[in-house]
Amino acid sequence: MAHVTDPARGWQGELLDLDAYLERIRFDGDRSPTLRTLRALQRAHVTTIPFENLEIVLERPILLGVANIQDKLVRRRRGGYCFEHTELFAAALERLGFRLTALLGRVVMGTDKIRPATHALLLVQTVDTAQDGRIWLCDVGFGHGPLEPIEFVDGIEVTQDGWSYRLERLTAAAEGLPGVQEWALHQRGPEGWIRRHTFLVAPAHAIDYEVGNHYVSTSPRSPFTGRLYAQRFSPWLHHELDETRLKITPAEGPIETRLLDPDGVPKLLKELFEIELDADDAERLVTGLRRRRAAAEP
Template identity: 55%
Template sequence: MTDAESTGEPGPDRGWDGAELDLEAYLARIGHAGDRSPTEATLRALHRAHVLGVPFENLEIVLGRPVPLDLPALQDKIVRRARGGYCFEHARLFAAALERLGFGVGGLTSRVGMGSGRVRPATHAVLRVETAETAETGRVWICDVGFGGSPLEPLELADGARTSGDGWEFRLERTATPLGATAEAEEWTLHERRGAGEDWSDLHAFTLNPQYAIDWAVGNHYVSTHPRSPFVRRPIVQRTGPDVRQALYGATWVTTARADGSRLTRELKPREVPEVLGDVFGIGLDAADAEALAGAVERLPADGPVGVPAG
């Protein structure tokens, strides 16, 4: 038995490099100045601060660059340069921060459905988190900080669990999915309520099979390079606020209101995209990247569909 196994600590390939994190810089980046103890209250505050503070974006792929998931690269991009990222980047950085603060952190992957009814590859990263209270209460939490339209708060891993941070409503549902004629596996589906009615839409579904950084590296490669991935075709940028959710799909800018789910859509000129990224999404690009991005948007098919992000 190794030391890691005997103490219950993760082995070198199963952890999240929390010791390497510049914690002060990360907390300043998301605007968290509160308690740091590994409690449920702290987890809620950190989750909310991260979702509100760090946008979802795939711009590196559109600009023809790789998406590294090592912690130094993520700190440079998201913390130092105040950029965003997509699910693997968000979850990897958030996992390191939680691990550094003393939470118990495990990785999971999920299949994005968005109401399609289709089985898509497991290309979305979420976290299973234990707090200081878990040993006594048994309560475990799902943190989903990198979906784009993410919940503002974690959800308890319990059938029917709900969260409604600032009116954005989500719930978890436990189901059984067939493994064959006689076997079944437990599956959890995250739903979001759209608008003021009871119209719930399934977003993504996951099992509790543990995933490690190396597993996410494989999924990240697929999402960032496969020709059928929606992330290699056009910019996809999202940011959730207390009252509105902003999204950019290519040159289509969509604003969704929390209260009633109403949507306002505007078509941008390619040269307007970098300006909107800065003013609305808080993503600043240098002149060369702004020019390259505008050119990439200009080359997009005029009638291209608004696809479903996969992570």
């Protein structure tokens, strides 16, 4: 992986308010581009900034680019989904001197179906491990970890504070294209291992994320255009809000599910996800939740 020189291929790290971003994720450690720093940055990011699609259900566009993303996720202390998280993290890594390559993945969640390439993730080199040829997979935008980077090695299995993941190389060459490898990230849940998403080791750029973002935020086939969805991840718990159903999954132990009244969702978003909506947005959200619940009733 080479240093980025063409602005069209970069991640606008020069536009990032780095101090504000690091304050947002509560990071006050060393800023050198080492593996130790990368681990601390990813852990801070994924446990601080939630995953959410509120702009879509409030009928507003999802705007990429560092200026837009840092205004939303950093200044206004909101959350976002994979394209927003990954672009923000990439800008921070670029600014700090890491070398990185962006990728696109297909979320499959255990199925064999070919899904659109709508997930964003990164391969990263650090100054202290690059000489050994070691590369790290950073997946900060899925909403369910990993807490830290995973070394990009076929068959590697890691457990991070009770959450387990495994990387697998599926093919040496995907669809007959020499040198293009297809990989999968697996995650272990209460019912065992599940293939979470697949991806090709082929560089993606900001314009590719724009295309994927348009599909995810506007297509009726997207899982995020017809319902509220939010996630909050920690070293011990994963909270998943799907419309008015809250699912609480511990790293170890039984899953808990609660059904909420629509009127209580804005308060839950504030207290659990640290997302505070103004009165108008809270009212619009509750109205939409009530409407969709009524439509789903027999």
